[in-house]
Amino acid sequence: MQATVYLAERVWTLDAARPRAQALAVRDGRLLAVGTREEAEAAAGPTARRVDLGAATVVPGLVDAHAHIHGLGRSLTTVRLEKAGSVDEAIRRLTEAPASSFQGDWLLGRGWDQNEWPGGAFPGRKELDARFPSTPVFLTRVDHHAAWVNGEALRRAGITRDTPDPEGGRILKDAHGEPTGVLVDNAMDVVAAAMPPPSRAQLETRLRAALTRCAQVGLTGVHDAGMEWDAFRVLQAWDAAGTLPLRVYAMAAGQGDARHAYLEQGPWQGRMLAMRSVKFLADGALGSRGAALHDDYCDEPGQQGLLLLPPEELASRAQAFMSRGFQVCIHAIGDRANTLVLDVLLRGAEATGTQSLRHRVEHAQILRREDILRLGASGLVASVQPTHATSDMPWAESRLGRERLKGAYAWRSLRDAGAHLALGSDFPIENPDVLAGLYAARTRQDAAGWPEAGWMPEERLTAREALEGFTTGPAWASFDDARRGRLALGMDADFVALSEDPLEGPASALVKAQVLATVVAGAEVYRAPSLA
CATH class of the missing domain: 3.10.310.70 (Diaminopimelate Epimerase; Chain A, domain 1)
Incomplete structure (x- = not known):
């Protein structure tokens, strides 16, 4: 198969052995070389195809660690x-x-x-x-x-x-x-339950629209947080036919009856699609006052939110999937839900001997200080969404009060405590634009730069930490860290070309930055018109 050489002004590899390069050589979906132009061309050979990305910055493939593909397709x-x-x-x-x-x-x-x-x-x-x-x-x-x-x-x-x-x-x-x-x-x-299900054609239309949009915004992969069985079967068929354009790490939907089918099937691995995790919901959301809190909402006395499953049922379901070899991922927004989820995951992992399965707290949005420390010490994954903070900041304090807000959207505290951070958007709740996520993680500001110093700026991430959150973080959280998340010899050829430098450039430049190309397994799944 013909090799391809990609040339750019800079390539950030996130590989400690060679953090910066000028070119990549790709063949059969893998990286033949990462280095100078001369090194890449020598590895690719004289018949190689060449793609000059000009002043672009290339980074490892960007992955949304918590999103909903069918939901995005439906919203589109x-x-x-x-x-x-x-x-x-x-x-x-x-x-x-x-x-x-x-x-x-x-x-x-x-x-x-x-x-x-x-x-x-x-x-x-x-x-x-x-x-x-x-x-x-x-x-x-x-x-x-x-x-x-x-x-x-x-x-x-x-x-x-x-x-x-x-x-x-x-x-x-x-x-x-x-x-x-x-x-x-x-x-x-x-x-x-009274609504008719979507037709097969309608479901396929939605999934295609969502995957196309993901490629356009620079995503090479998505962790789908609670995939319905019918959608999984469609993607499974596309993966078998070689037509699935992005990598999808699917979490089985653990709330409904479809969980029985997933349990019977067990963990599953295809070429571009994997199903080795399950997602449960512990509580609701802060905006609708469904997030489960230890104490009353400040703006609705007497209301403490909702637990969506009885604690004993949540624990039972989690352990059933752990025993079957699944990574367990649990949605937890409120501080009461996060306390419960840590109890369920840590006790369940110990009971089933599955501490190596990298269990995850999805959102980890509002935590007491002791639970931040407990999550970090446990080595669990904190799957968080930077743009949730910038969307919620105008009204979150009215829900929580100033004191409780200190443990909310606390990415820096979680990271410093030892948690593995994986960043996402939760699209379509937020926009799938991963560059907006990088910007929010670094600034804790809206696109107009408000508030001037950032909202709770002590919880900001550095430029490198933000980029790692969408690259090495999701790779770790999906057991792909030996193959993806960095650009190094022999790793999968997943990368993105950007018009702005997300490491050394100003954070403000990300607001208007453009995705120039998205490459997955060596195939260009998106190319900006300016490169055509």
């Missing part, structure tokens, strides 16, 4: 409500919904955030009923931990004033006891 093909500034604006967007926004006769959308609306209150079903009296509407909040539905959706799900809250969920009701149309965490499942 249904009604998008991000940045809708009011209920009226959200309704207007729904009236212009494309045909792809329907699943059966249900109208779907996502991304609303009441924190951005006047008054910050949850919406209600009446506004939807006035425009959609007979079409069921299901709209997930930006964090995917609450849904806004209309009366027809409630009717089809059989939810009335007499319906009790399901375990781990809340059906919000008005002063008269009537459902308002907002469902939190496990209450969403009651309505979702």
Whole structure:
């Protein structure tokens, strides 16, 4: 097979033996050489193809360590409500919904955030009923931990004033006891169960749209945090056919009945797709006040959030997957959830003898100081999302109070305590743009540079630590550290060419930086028009 030589102004390898280079030689999906132009061309031979990336900076393949591929595809093909500034604006967007926004006769959308609306209150079903009296509407909040539905959706799900809250969920009701149309965490499942599943063609369209978008923003791999069985089977077929463009490290969805199929199958490894982990949800999200806290929310006294599974059930399921050889990854936002998850993971690993499986705390968002130290000392993975901090910073203190905020989004503290950091975005809750993640990790500012000194700047990461968080960190967290995360002889040829230098350039340059090329296993899965 013909070799290819890639030339660039600089190549950051993250390899201690040779941290900087000028060229890469690639053949059969592996790196033949990493070094000077002369070294790369000598290794590639006289017939090699040459790609001159000019002033670009090349870095190891960037990987999102916590994301949702099907969710991104759904968000790209249904009604998008991000940045809708009011209920009226959200309704207007729904009236212009494309045909792809329907699943059966249900109208779907996502991304609303009441924190951005006047008054910050949850919406209600009446506004939807006035425009959609007979079409069921299901709209997930930006964090995917609450849904806004209309009366027809409630009717089809059989939810009335007499319906009790399901375990781990809340059906919000008005002063008269009537459902308002907002469902939190496990209450969403009651309505979702009444919805027809997507067709195979619809599912494939969504997955293709998501993978294309990932390649465009410079991702060579994604850790999918809770993959549905049907989506896994589609990707499995594409992997077998050699048409899966990115590396996908899939976590089995451990909440629903599909977990039995994953347990029966056991860990699975293909060429570009792996399934050797499982993801559970311990609690909800901070924005919808579903994150489980030890003490009351500051802005809703009496409310401490939700545990989505009884602790004993969570422990039982975790140990069942550990015993089957799965890495266990558990979503934990609130400090009470993080305490519980550390207990479950550490006791489960000891009971099953699986300490080597690199179990993970997904989000590790709000922790007490003693749990930060416990997580670090345990050697667990802290899978965190930098842009969650910059999205939540306008209102997080109102939820938590100043004292509790000291243990929130505490990446520096977690790293210093010894935790293995793996960075991601949690897309489509956040934008999949990995450069935005690098910027947020370094600055703790929004794109406009606010706040001037950064939000809780003592928790910032350095430029190198941020880059490692999207390269060597995810490689470690997915057992791929011997093959990926660095650019060295014999390793997989996964790398990204950027218009700006993420190590030595100013962090502000990342806001407008461009991805010039994305290469996975030696194949160019994205090339910017400027390079064509």
